[in-house]
Amino acid sequence: xxxxxxxxxxxxxxxxxxxxxxxxxxxxxxxxxxxxxxxxxxxxxxxxxxxxxxxxxxxxxxxxxxxxxxxxxxxxxxxxxxxxxxxxxxxxxxxxxxxxxxxxxxxxxxxxxxxxxxxxxxxxxxxxxxxxxxxxxxxxxxxxxxxxxxxxxxxxxxxxxxxxxxxxxxxxxxxxxxxxxxxxxxxxxxxxxxxxxxxxxxxxxxxxxxxxxxxxxxxxxxxxxxxxxxxxxxxxxxxxxxxxxxxxxxxxxxxxxxxxxxxxxxxxxxxxxxxxxxxxxxxxxxxxxxxxxxxxxxxxxxxxxxxxxxxxxxxxxxxxxxxxxxxxxxxxxxxxxxxxxxxxxxxxxxxxxxxxxxxxxxxxxxxxxxxxxxxxxxxxxxxxxxxxxxxxxxxxxxxxxxxxxxxxxxxxxxxxxxxxxxxxxxxxxxxxxxxxxxxxxxxxxxxxxxxxxxxxxxxxxxxxxxxxxxxxxxxxxxxxxxxxxxxxxxxxxxxxxxxxxxxxxxxxxxxxxxx
Numbered sequence: 001x002x003x004x005x006x007x008x009x010x011x012x013x014x015x016x017x018x019x020x021x022x023x024x025x026x027x028x029x030x031x032x033x034x035x036x037x038x039x040x041x042x043x044x045x046x047x048x049x050x051x052x053x054x055x056x057x058x059x060x061x062x063x064x065x066x067x068x069x070x071x072x073x074x075x076x077x078x079x080x081x082x083x084x085x086x087x088x089x090x091x092x093x094x095x096x097x098x099x100x101x102x103x104x105x106x107x108x109x110x111x112x113x114x115x116x117x118x119x120x121x122x123x124x125x126x127x128x129x130x131x132x133x134x135x136x137x138x139x140x141x142x143x144x145x146x147x148x149x150x151x152x153x154x155x156x157x158x159x160x161x162x163x164x165x166x167x168x169x170x171x172x173x174x175x176x177x178x179x180x181x182x183x184x185x186x187x188x189x190x191x192x193x194x195x196x197x198x199x200x201x202x203x204x205x206x207x208x209x210x211x212x213x214x215x216x217x218x219x220x221x222x223x224x225x226x227x228x229x230x231x232x233x234x235x236x237x238x239x240x241x242x243x244x245x246x247x248x249x250x251x252x253x254x255x256x257x258x259x260x261x262x263x264x265x266x267x268x269x270x271x272x273x274x275x276x277x278x279x280x281x282x283x284x285x286x287x288x289x290x291x292x293x294x295x296x297x298x299x300x301x302x303x304x305x306x307x308x309x310x311x312x313x314x315x316x317x318x319x320x321x322x323x324x325x326x327x328x329x330x331x332x333x334x335x336x337x338x339x340x341x342x343x344x345x346x347x348x349x350x351x352x353x354x355x356x357x358x359x360x361x362x363x364x365x366x367x368x369x370x371x372x373x374x375x376x377x378x379x380x381x382x383x384x385x386x387x388x389x390x391x392x393x394x395x396x397x398x399x400x401x402x403x404x405x406x407x408x409x410x411x412x413x414x415x416x417x418x419x420x421x422x423x424x425x426x427x428x429x430x431x432x433x434x435x436x437x438x439x440x441x442x443x444x445x446x447x448x449x450x451x452x453x454x455x456x457x458x459x460x461x462x463x464x465x466x467x468x469x470x471x472x473x474x475x476x477x478x479x480x481x482x483x484x485x486x487x488x489x490x491x492x493x494x495x496x497x498x499x500x501x502x503x504x505x506x507x508x509x510x511x512x513x514x515x
Contacts, residue, residue, distance in 0.1 A: 034065025132293030290360030310397030
């Protein structure tokens with residue numbers, strides 16, 4: 001076991017809207033948190049970027065905040081884990097440490113033409129048998145190609161071996177371990193499985209796919225397990241000499257933190273988007289129902305564990321849209337009170353296909369729609385429809401999971417900010433017809449990364465410690481009758497079909513004029 005003075009593990013959670021540092025004790029309890037939001041840069045319709053340098057600065061700030069609030073220093077940290085927004089891609093100069101372009105965020109749709117060209121006559125499943133993913137703007141590989149194709153001088157530098165690529169985990173790790181002064185250029189299997197460039201079974205980069213995407217392999221990080229010592233905090237960091245020993249993409253980290261270690265266990269994380277993963281054991285199952293095959297985790301030299309994933313692009317960010325763009329609420333928690341002013345959605349359905357539809361449809365030419373409006377409707381109905389959109393989208397993903405796995409889920413473990421919303425969680429249980437369960441520590445994404453890091457250095461003994469720490473906080477049981485559930489789902493699916501095939505030359509001209 002770790003020496004007695006090493007009482008804590010820190011997780012750095014580099015998310016879509018903010019970066020956080022959370023310190024946990026051996027029982028998996030939160031001791032302190034530092035958090036800082038970063039700018040959402042949207043230069044054109046469908047484009048979403050982050051400034052990687054701003055994020056690096058913010059991470060330094062939140063690490064300091066967390067240590068200060070816990071009233072400890074690095075000597076009491078056994079390890080540091082990293083979790084991250086997964087498909088967000090950064091390309092930087094290894095000699096200067098400067099990004100050649102902003103990070104292109106997972107929600108960004110600018111690579112739609114690249115994706116269509118790569119699909120060609122073979123279709124979007126061209127690489128799926130190898131990488132587990134259908135071609136989509138969602139994943140990192142096409143984003144890297146876009147940067148090399150569109151940033152002046154980038155391709156020449158890449159071919160000369162001067163540029164590095166990584167998802168945000170790799171960028172954070174490289175900077176924490178020294179950057180231009182010996183920074184470690186590594187990713188883990190979960191993040192690598194989101195690039196479209198890794199063979200999901202061999203856990204190796206695929207030269208033929210890199211060539212198809214015109215990405216020099218010299219840019220790619222080394223692929224390692226999710227739980228091992230990658231390097232140590234550099235001399236100019238607040239975590240100098242502390243082992244950095246866990247990396248899990250955010251959704252895999254949440255699955256790990258939820259102790260979904262048995263085949264058939266599933267969790268759903270309610271954040272900017274919604275992400276449901278079901279553990280499929282040591283077999284990489286190919287979905288026939290629009291789900292992704294992804295690496296769930298790999299602890300050191302143990303067997304790789306896989307998952308099927310249903311990704312939903314817009315859930316929590318739909319609440320932000322109601323707040324920021326429409327001004328219907330002043331703060332996100334107000335939505336529950338507003339939704340409570342009406343008995344139901346008044347026939348209104350909101351399909352938030354702001355960046356197309358992800359699972360199970362994968363239609364990048366869909367766009368958002370509000371349907372069923374009459375003069376009777378008010379902002380309470382809109383608020384309720386916003387919450388219900390999250391639950392309906394989750395229900396469609398679960399249908400696909402049940403079809404692929406052949407097993408009906410007994411309960412759904414949930415985490416993320418929106419699980420504080422009782423109205424949403426009860427409706428979620430109702431529309432699934434399945435119990436929804438929230439753990440005591442709802443910050444399971446950061447907790448999962450902490451566990452992976454702590455297990456690598458012996459602070460925790462392995463998965464059994466994670467299971468022992470997991471505690472149920474609240475359970476929502478379905479109360480809606482089956483006929484009403486079926487009617488609601490039929491109406492939702494009718495609403496979804498109204499969003500299909502919206503993008504064409506006319507809509508693109510409208511966006512150009514607006515920009």
